[in-house]
Amino acid sequence: MTAYDVIILAGGAAKRLGGADKPAVRVGGRALLDRVLAACSGAGTTVVVGGRRPTSRPVIWTREVPEGGGPLAALGAGVRLTTAERVLVLSADLPFLGPATVEALLAAAGEDGREGALCTDPDGRDQPLVAVYRGEPLRRELALIATEHGSLAGLPLRLLTGELDLARVDAGPHAAFDCDTWDDIAAARARIREHGSVLDEWITSVKNELGIELDVDTDVLLDLARDAAHGVARPAAPLTTFLVGYAAARASAGAGPEEGAAAVAEFARKAAALALRWEAEAEAAEGAKKETQAEASGEGAGTP
Numbered sequence: 153m154t155a156y157d158v159i160i161l162a163g164g165a166a167k168r169l170g171g172a173d174k175p176a177v178r179v180g181g182r183a184l185l186d187r188v189l190a191a192c193s194g195a196g197t198t199v200v201v202g203g204r205r206p207t208s209r210p211v212i213w214t215r216e217v218p219e220g221g222g223p224l225a226a227l228g229a230g231v232r233l234t235t236a237e238r239v240l241v242l243s244a245d246l247p248f249l250g251p252a253t254v255e256a257l258l259a260a261a262g263e264d265g266r267e268g269a270l271c272t273d274p275d276g277r278d279q280p281l282v283a284v285y286r287g288e289p290l291r292r293e294l295a296l297i298a299t300e301h302g303s304l305a306g307l308p309l310r311l312l313t314g315e316l317d318l319a320r321v322d323a324g325p326h327a328a329f330d331c332d333t334w335d336d337i338a339a340a341r342a343r344i345r346e347h348g349s350v351l352d353e354w355i356t357s358v359k360n361e362l363g364i365e366l367d368v369d370t371d372v373l374l375d376l377a378r379d380a381a382h383g384v385a386r387p388a389a390p391l392t393t394f395l396v397g398y399a400a401a402r403a404s405a406g407a408g409p410e411e412g413a414a415a416v417a418e419f420a421r422k423a424a425a426l427a428l429r430w431e432a433e434a435e436a437a438e439g440a441k442k443e444t445q446a447e448a449s450g451e452g453a454g455t456p
Contacts, residue, residue, distance in 0.1 A: 156237075158239070159242070160202075160211075162200050179344065180357050181357045182360060192242065192254055201216055216305075217229060222306050223280075223309050231290060241281060242282060243330055281309070372417055373416075382427075396419045400416040
């Protein structure tokens with residue numbers, strides 16, 4: 153992965169949310185800020201411009217001057233704490249931003265002669281707070297704007313983006329979706345519960361909540377739960393998957409995520425095979441029982 157730092161803008165009055173602490177609003181059980189932090193976990197330095205609050209991983213905090221001075225002032229405060237050649241700039245209200253979009257921006261910003269790259273939404277609008285900027289041009293333009301206007305407070309972002317040679321990256325239908333209103337929050341919460349994404353969203357949320365990095369084959373665990381429920385008893389499904397996880401954790405203690413995932417797969421295979429043996433025994437026992445009942449019924453029918 154290309155080395156980069158990230159600045160996340162988490163200030164603002166959130167007037168359309170009635171002054172709510174927007175970065176702390178939860179979507180899918182996770183704060184919006186934590187969802188953004190998960191998308192840029194590969195950053196060398198993570199700077200959050202805004203009021204301090206609990207976060208899912210360590211960050212460096214700073215504030216714009218004056219507080220509430222707008223995105224350019226916030227960007228100016230954050231960039232002072234970065235050193236990487238490329239600086240990822242994000243707002244703190246992007247519930248569906250993922251690592252793939254970050255990688256696409258970093259790649260586009262690395263093109264010859266480019267001074268950065270930003271996302272465009274489905275309507276073709278530039279999203280300067282879903283962007284990667286090269287550090288030197290970013291600092292240069294911020295300094296020029298501050299000199300020309302006396303400060304960065306209250307100035308629009310287009311004063312910056314209009315002076316830089318930026319590549320455009322199609323963000324797709326959701327990556328640049330931001331939550332400005334309660335209707336936006338409701339739409340985001342509804343989307344993660346759609347059938348096609350709810351399991352992935354849930355597993356990601358659980359892993360973040362538990363502080364683990366482990367990519368496992370979800371289908372393997374679902375098949376195991378099905379086999380245990382069908383071949384043994386319904387309560388066996390959650391208990392078996394728990395025991396598989398416990399065994400895998402013990403076996404891969406001190407190892408990396410790849411070894412942990414392999415251990416889960418191996419123990420899931422063993423447990424699934426055991427569940428199928430239980431099912432076969434139960435079917436054999438049921439067959440023997442029926443044969444015995446049939447023989448007893450036949451004997452009884454021939455008795456005077």
